[in-house]
Amino acid sequence: MEILSLVLMSVVAAATPLLFAAIGELVTEKSGVLNLGVEGMMLVGAVVGFAVTASGGGAVLGVSAAAAAGSAMAALFALLTLNLLANQVATGLALTLFGIGLSALVGRGFIGVPLDGLPHLAIPGLSDLPLIGPLIFGQDALVYLSFVAVAAVAWFLTRTRAGLILKAVGENPAAAHRLGHSVLRVRWLAVLFGGAMAGIGGAYLSLAYTPLWAENMTAGRGWIALALVVFATWRPGRVLLGAYLFGGVTIAQLHAQSAGVALPSQFMSMLPYLATILVLVLISRDAARIRLNAPASIGKVFHPGG
Amino acid sequence: MAAEGAFGIRLERRPAPSRAMLLATPPLAVLLTVLAGAILFAAMGFDPLETLRAYFVSPLTSLYGWGELAVKATPLAIIAIGLALGFRGNVWNIGAEGQLTLGAICAGGLALAVYGHEGPWLLPLMMLAGAAGGLAYAAIPAYLRVRFNANEILTSLMLTYVAGLLLSYLVTGPWKDPEGFGFPQSRLFNPEALLPIVLDGTRMHLGAPLALCVVLAGWLVVARTLIGFQIKVVGLTPIAAGYAGFSQARIIWFTLLLSGGLAGLAGAIEVSGPIGQLQPAISPGYGFTAIIVAFLGRLHPVGVLLAALLMALSYLGGEQAQIELGLPLAVTGVFQGMLLFFLLASDFLTHYRVRRTASTPAAAG
DSSP states (O other): OHHHHHHHHHHHHHHHHHHHHHHHHHHHHHTTOOOTTHHHHHHHHHHHHHHHIIIIIOHHHHHHHHHHHHHHHHHHHHIIIIISOOOHHHHHHHHHHHHHHHHHHHHTTOBTOOOOOOOBOOOTTGGGSTTHHHHHHSOBHHHHHHHHHHHHHHHHHHHOHHHHHHHHHHHOHHHHHHTTOOHHHHHHHHHHHHHHHHHHHHHHIIIIISOSBOTTTTTTHHHHHHHHHHHTTTOHHHHHHHHHHHHHHHHHHHHHHHTTOSSOHHHHHHHHHHHHHHHHHHHHTOHHHHHHHSOTTTTOOOOTTO | OHHHHTTTEEEEEOSSOOHHHHHHHHHHHHHHHHHHHHHHHHHTTSOHHHHHIIIIIGGGSSHHHHHHHHHHHHHHHHHHHHHHHHHHTTOOOOOHHHHHHHHHHHHHHHHHHTTTOOOTTHHHHHHHHHHHHHHHHHHHHHHHHHHHOOOHHHHHHHHHHHHHHHHHHHHHTTTSOTTSTTOSOOOOOOGGGSOOBSSTTSOOBTHHHHHHHHHHHHHHHHHHOHHHHHHHHHHHOHHHHHHTTOOHHHHHHHHHHHHHHHHHHHHHHHIIIIIOSOOSOOOSSHHHHHHHHHHHTTTOHHHHHHHHHHHHHHHHHHHHHHHHHOOOTTHHHHHHHHHHHHHHHHHHHHHEEEEEOSSOGGGOO
16 A cells, blocks of 8 residues: 555656646647747756755745746747747757756756755645545645646636637637737747746756756656647647656656566666657547647748738 | 837748848857857856857867867768758658667677677778668658658657667666776777778868768759759648659658668767767767757758858867866857757848838837
């Protein structure tokens, strides 16, 4: 029971950064913008969150700073792709390369600095229940926030007028523009939101998952988050499912390694990446379904009055 | 849109990209990067002029430095030639770093397999093995894209992590140097498995002239072959390409296999050139930097060559500034990222022109 509880807790911890990054990118993509810079935004969020927290700012300020840093990176992307109409694929790649360098630069004084992880919720009685106690009532605040974020995005996209406009902009920006909606403003906001979420996802890695800063510590999670959005066919509920599936794969291979499975550890570590490829293939195989669900204008430059 | 009309200016799409701007913007982006770099250095408490000198001038004050420039530009140019061809056709191979790693594994594995029985035939075979390894590795995203419609950006990138783990397994496990005191690296290759030096007093090896040949071949493909033309058309107007009967699948296969093979060749050159053994890290991100090289070079072979030299200088400068002034090595990555940003931003001038409009700010919106 104790072991099972620990395993499930670690699945939650592994899934949470993916969930944040993917739900943010989902909103960005729904507005018709493909930001491949998630990995870079996560890294900058991770280092800024860690630096602020470790410098005595506290975790709340640290996470807020990470969100702001992620947004700042996203703003750079928005400026280039939305105002200066640069190619989104190239700009997203540039953002990731820049983020890797920048985070290494900012974080060089913080390598090896110890930090306490985020405090876990403790409700007397409830949190002590076997298994479900820690699982439901004993997580850290960001885990709960990630669930709130998914629910809020789902509600926003399906139940609000603003969400409808966002989707309209993603499906047919020219029509939305003619109806008087500012495509530029909607997309800017969607991109900024994506950046903030990626920043928080990064901060979860450096503050809770492994409370330390290491160069390139995201290890491809930003890219996995991008794949998750496709896997989820742009639906928030499925992003949740996908993130926990990947959290499960990550933890399963870690536990298999420590349990002394005969396979070399490197082969086990390949599993999350191979699983990403596998699900991408399974989902993308059905081209019609992708076309039906993907925002129609994704990745395309929009310039009114071209 | 309000935000654009508000200042009394309007953007107008040029009927065709401006050729002048196409050539003028890369130097402009370099200039802006140097300026931004100077500001960054000053903000970090370094003397900007002194740092820029250490970064861009010091590395080239000796013959050895020029040799190093060629050593670093070689893999960048070879990889970027392949990537540029793909980018022209909207095929985004982002996994060159992984294909390079596979090339290094295949070439290095061959050198280790025949250890003690080498001959003059070994080097050409290593180059072939490297190219074949990278090509085979790029065949995976190509197949998944053509057969299953899976995004090649994500699959090729995921495979990069897998390749790194495979190399790590090999050098810590079966291929570890038995006399290596437990270090995670293979034996040092015998001289027959090493590329000869072509310029005395430097580390410049046979890979440099080989890179020039690749650039030339790349130019021939772009300018003189049907497939080069088809790639360009598919990239510019996919619909027209469809009417013309150009097969998209063929272009995906061709560009991915070619860029993968070249990245694998670069991996073979690295292990048989400057490194001389297999170790956990073969490349300081050449596969990713080559993406910047391809764009900076305007996806044109000659541009790629110049851009490769410039990015090679940024690696050398980063190392030099670290030695001379204690600047962190990560600055190189920041520099490279900034350069690509400025380039993409200035690209705007290539495709659009800014026109003043008569309308008052109030009328816009």
